[in-house]
Amino acid sequence: MKSVTTELPSVASTPTIKSSDRTVPGTKPSEISLSIQNLNAWYGDFQALHGISLDIPKNEVTAFIGPSGCGKSTLLRWCNRMNDTIVSAKATGNLQMNDINLLDKSIDVVDLRRRVGIVFQKANPFPKTIFENVAFGPKLHMKLNRSEMEDLIEWSLRKAALWDEVKDRLHKPALGLSGGQQQRLCIARAIAVGPELLLMDEPCSALDPASTLAIEDLMEELREQYTIVIVTHNMQQASRCSDKTAFFFEGRVIEFGQTELVFTKPKNQQTEDYVRGRFG
Numbered sequence: 001m002k003s004v005t006t007e008l009p010s011v012a013s014t015p016t017i018k019s020s021d022r023t024v025p026g027t028k029p030s031e032i033s034l035s036i037q038n039l040n041a042w043y044g045d046f047q048a049l050h051g052i053s054l055d056i057p058k059n060e061v062t063a064f065i066g067p068s069g070c071g072k073s074t075l076l077r078w079c080n081r082m083n084d085t086i087v088s089a090k091a092t093g094n095l096q097m098n099d100i101n102l103l104d105k106s107i108d109v110v111d112l113r114r115r116v117g118i119v120f121q122k123a124n125p126f127p128k129t130i131f132e133n134v135a136f137g138p139k140l141h142m143k144l145n146r147s148e149m150e151d152l153i154e155w156s157l158r159k160a161a162l163w164d165e166v167k168d169r170l171h172k173p174a175l176g177l178s179g180g181q182q183q184r185l186c187i188a189r190a191i192a193v194g195p196e197l198l199l200m201d202e203p204c205s206a207l208d209p210a211s212t213l214a215i216e217d218l219m220e221e222l223r224e225q226y227t228i229v230i231v232t233h234n235m236q237q238a239s240r241c242s243d244k245t246a247f248f249f250e251g252r253v254i255e256f257g258q259t260e261l262v263f264t265k266p267k268n269q270q271t272e273d274y275v276r277g278r279f280g
């Protein structure tokens, strides 16, 4: 991965978005899925996120872009509390999804992970059958009889554009699938429990162009039902697939807006330099 060039201005000299700009104009409060307010995050003494404020709109795709190490994954990981396993990780601020603050230590993290699904850069199917991978969450969270479960597995695999390729081998090991198929299986597994928010951390970075297109088509379809946040280093992908884009730099959000505007008329010079490929 390329690193940031040294002649860039330091972020301290770059204005970050004002908290009043955290909502893209035209977004009504009822259309917000996740409200991020003044989020700060640390690993030990190192502060990885500085005062992040963003309103993520419902039923849209929001892209997080920015150079390596700018905090995109850290933010995603706080949204479904993956950072709980890192002893040095801590956060302050508010991550509000409907009635719950996702940072509240007393919330049921297992239930939270049903509501906030995550798909990682590298597909991580369980060493189980294709069927069992998708059935894993529903078995934990729902009381379904066998035929309801079979219907749900088929629905999830169809939504993830994988059904036709696996319908005759549902009880074969998931690890026998190709990389692109495994990634779509992970998406099926994530949506089977009906999450409100689907987080995708560079979901296509290990995939070939055809599998990448399949996942992009899938996002287009899934956004009718889900709110999606995608982290991507691929500028074409961000501009093709997302409605809103947030540009991160050194743990701060520099710009947030309609994707088309962020890519064609960015307000900030640093955003422009990044989306034009001048650094990062």
Ligand SMILES: Nc1ncnc2c1ncn2[C@@H]1O[C@H](COP(=O)(O)OP(=O)(O)OP(=O)(O)O)[C@@H](O)[C@H]1O
Pocket: 001, 043, 046, 048, 066, 067, 068, 069, 070, 071, 072, 073, 074, 075, 086
């Ligand atoms: N477990 C950890 N312990 C200590 N520091 C960490 C840890 N995870 C991430 N960091 C640091 O936090 C900062 C933000 O990392 P993060 O992974 O969120 O960036 P990113 O924007 O997602 O990067 P990339 O695009 O390369 O995935 C980086 O400086 C990184 O080195």
